[in-house]
Amino acid sequence: MQQYRPLPSFGGLPFTNPEKAKVLIISYPLEVTTTYKKGTKEGPQAILSASYNLELYDEELDDIPAEIGIYTYPDLLLSLGNVEKVLEEIEELTFNIIDYDHFPIFIGGEHTITKGILRAYNKKYKHFSVLHLDAHSDLRNEYEGTKNNHACALREASETLDIVQVGIRSMSEEEKKYVKERDNIKVYFDYKFQERFNTTLIEDILKSLKDEVYITLDFDVFNPAEMPAVGTPEPGGLSWYQVLSLLREVFKNKKVIGIDLVEFSPIPGLIYPDYMAARLIYKIIGYYKKYSLEKRL
Numbered sequence: 001m002q003q004y005r006p007l008p009s010f011g012g013l014p015f016t017n018p019e020k021a022k023v024l025i026i027s028y029p030l031e032v033t034t035t036y037k038k039g040t041k042e043g044p045q046a047i048l049s050a051s052y053n054l055e056l057y058d059e060e061l062d063d064i065p066a067e068i069g070i071y072t073y074p075d076l077l078l079s080l081g082n083v084e085k086v087l088e089e090i091e092e093l094t095f096n097i098i099d100y101d102h103f104p105i106f107i108g109g110e111h112t113i114t115k116g117i118l119r120a121y122n123k124k125y126k127h128f129s130v131l132h133l134d135a136h137s138d139l140r141n142e143y144e145g146t147k148n149n150h151a152c153a154l155r156e157a158s159e160t161l162d163i164v165q166v167g168i169r170s171m172s173e174e175e176k177k178y179v180k181e182r183d184n185i186k187v188y189f190d191y192k193f194q195e196r197f198n199t200t201l202i203e204d205i206l207k208s209l210k211d212e213v214y215i216t217l218d219f220d221v222f223n224p225a226e227m228p229a230v231g232t233p234e235p236g237g238l239s240w241y242q243v244l245s246l247l248r249e250v251f252k253n254k255k256v257i258g259i260d261l262v263e264f265s266p267i268p269g270l271i272y273p274d275y276m277a278a279r280l281i282y283k284i285i286g287y288y289k290k291y292s293l294e295k296r297l
């Protein structure tokens, strides 16, 4: 039997009123359809626990991002088993949480959660792009007999929303064909990204995005030597500083309306990836506070 453990608060910061906080941390530890290494349901707990070790001063930003007010939601107790039912719950919870006054950060869980989150965003916001950072294009119509597999995470969204993918280094022939048929999906393959990673490439990516952007980040977008704690690792991939450079420019130039970070699957006894994931979230909070906050007021 799984033991119930309440979620720690991000950074060990005291729980405050979600109305007073600008940043909201929401955990969706869904794991039903993972196909390779299991464990992504343990992701939020591991990342939040590791966040207790963060230095709250950020040397790059010369700022204390935590002063923005961070509220960590307690465990939202999703149903177990039926993925479609869980997606409905995620859609409803997300819809009730999101607005222009708060910056929501969703922690997975498998990538399937993004499907429910984007249903809610699609209802509330118009005219936004999805920036999808991932090793895999996740555009399959169906996988292992279901449309709710993590390998299909972005397919439903791609039918109505503009998607810009970065870091892709694994895709099926069916997905390649699908992308070719669509004019709303732009793919920056990893091999090309690595060939010409510089500011003009980042400018190209920014040009492909609308003014409002939702980001979905699969931790396997990173090179697995830096981030081994993922369910479906792929060689190659972005470095810590490449991801930060891209995110920094997106926060500087666009209005980011939310982000999810998914597929983190902790490795027992190896603490570094948990801490890296927590640090990444804190960097995102720092960029939001420094570069984006005023765009929402």
Ligand SMILES: [Mn+2]
Residues within 6 Å of the ligand: 134, 135, 136, 218, 220, 221, 232, 263
């Ligand atoms: Mn992936």
